[in-house]
Amino acid sequence: xxxxxxxxxxxxxxxxxxxxxxxxxxxxxxxxxxxxxxxxxxxxxxxxxxxxxxxxxxxxxxxxxxxxxxxxxxxxxxxxxxxxxxxxxxxxxxxxxxxxxxxxxxxxxxxxxxxxxx
Amino acid sequence: xxxxxxxxxxxxxxxxxxxxxxxxxxxxxxxxxxxxxxxxxxxxxxxxxxxxxxxxxxxxxxxxxxxxxxxxxxxxxxxxxxxxxxxxxxxxxxxxxxxxxxxxxxxxxxxxxxxxxx
DNA sequence: TCCTTAGTTCAAAAGTTATTGAACAATTGT
DNA sequence: ACAATTGTTCAATAACTTTTGAACTAAGGA
Numbered sequence: 001x002x003x004x005x006x007x008x009x010x011x012x013x014x015x016x017x018x019x020x021x022x023x024x025x026x027x028x029x030x031x032x033x034x035x036x037x038x039x040x041x042x043x044x045x046x047x048x049x050x051x052x053x054x055x056x057x058x059x060x061x062x063x064x065x066x067x068x069x070x071x072x073x074x075x076x077x078x079x080x081x082x083x084x085x086x087x088x089x090x091x092x093x094x095x096x097x098x099x100x101x102x103x104x105x106x107x108x109x110x111x112x113x114x115x116x117x118x
Numbered sequence: 119x120x121x122x123x124x125x126x127x128x129x130x131x132x133x134x135x136x137x138x139x140x141x142x143x144x145x146x147x148x149x150x151x152x153x154x155x156x157x158x159x160x161x162x163x164x165x166x167x168x169x170x171x172x173x174x175x176x177x178x179x180x181x182x183x184x185x186x187x188x189x190x191x192x193x194x195x196x197x198x199x200x201x202x203x204x205x206x207x208x209x210x211x212x213x214x215x216x217x218x219x220x221x222x223x224x225x226x227x228x229x230x231x232x233x234x235x236x
Numbered sequence: 237t238c239c240t241t242a243g244t245t246c247a248a249a250a251g252t253t254a255t256t257g258a259a260c261a262a263t264t265g266t
Numbered sequence: 267a268c269a270a271t272t273g274t275t276c277a278a279t280a281a282c283t284t285t286t287g288a289a290c291t292a293a294g295g296a
Contacts, residue, residue, distance in 0.1 A: 013144070013214075013221050014139050014141045014144050014221075014223075014224070017136075017139035017144070020132075020135045021133070021134075021137070021138070022132065022136070026132050041242075042242075042243065043242070050287090051242085051243070051244090052243095052244085052245090052285080052287075053284080053285060054243090055243065055244060055245085059244090060283095073293055074242045074243070074293045075241095075243080075293095076243070088217070090213065091209055091212065092213040094209065094213075095207060095208065095212075096210065098207075098209070099131045099208075099210060100131060103131050105130060106131075106132070140254085159273090161272070168255080168256075168257090169272085170256065170273095171254075171255060171256080172273090173273065173274060173275085174254070176273095178253095191262090191272085192262065192264070192272045193263095193272065193273080194272080
């Protein structure tokens with residue numbers, strides 16, 4: 001099962017920039033990048049907002065072509081749409097992520113996490 | 119004479135992305151990049167909107183740290199703030215400009231221009 | 237079957253951004 | 267001094283975006 005995603009050539013630069021220009025969404029993208037390869041579900045981002053609000057922001061990211069959302073059971077697995085973004089806007093995602101990593105003003109996922117030990 | 123500009127370390131990533139996420143402003147930046155080195159005044163952008171509206175968009179670009187505005191007589195000379203952007207967000211401006219150059223959906227400066235001959 | 241978990245949808249409210257026109261200010265040329 | 271040129275400011279409006287809570291759907295486990 002799949003949700004509506006724009007075709008790669010329908011991804012709009014100004015829309016991608018506008019969508020990334022929101023601190024909550026930029027924080028989501030930064031976290032997705034830090035876990036690249038691992039598909040994350042929506043509840044991983046609850047530090048960044050309410051369930052409803054995240055649903056809204058994650059839909060914006062998907063509709064802009066920044067993320068891919070796969071429906072698996074009751075979960076939505078979210079990944080960065082790196083392949084298409086890199087093809088369409090070479091270097092953009094990498095430079096945004098690199099800058100976001102150094103951005104202390106951005107809300108953090110896992111900020112409220114208790115130290116986990118082995 | 120100088121207008122208020124943010125210090126380099128005050129330039130915010132999400133703010134820069136949000137400001138570039140508007141088609142009018144992205145078109146301004148693309149045109150500035152195409153004429154890099156040549157300071158342009160506001161009236162060069164009149165294809166993109168009314169005088170008042172451009173004043174608004176150009177102020178947003180300046181306040182976000184994307185452009186530098188120098189007051190010279192009755193003109194404002196506008197340049198890309200490439201040095202600071204490149205330092206703060208390496209590769210970002212270049213990838214945005216490269217993508218913007220290939221963006222046919224973006225409004226064009228000089229679209230209404232009559233062929234100029236030598 | 238019933239309960240829980242995961243996430244969506246909807247409508248309202250709040251907040252923000254973009255666009256407009258009229259009035260203004262400052263500089264430059266005559 | 268006057269007019270033209272360049273651009274700003276202000277207030278109003280229009281148009282979006284974000285956030286919220288309550289109600290909902292769909293899958294999975296007991």
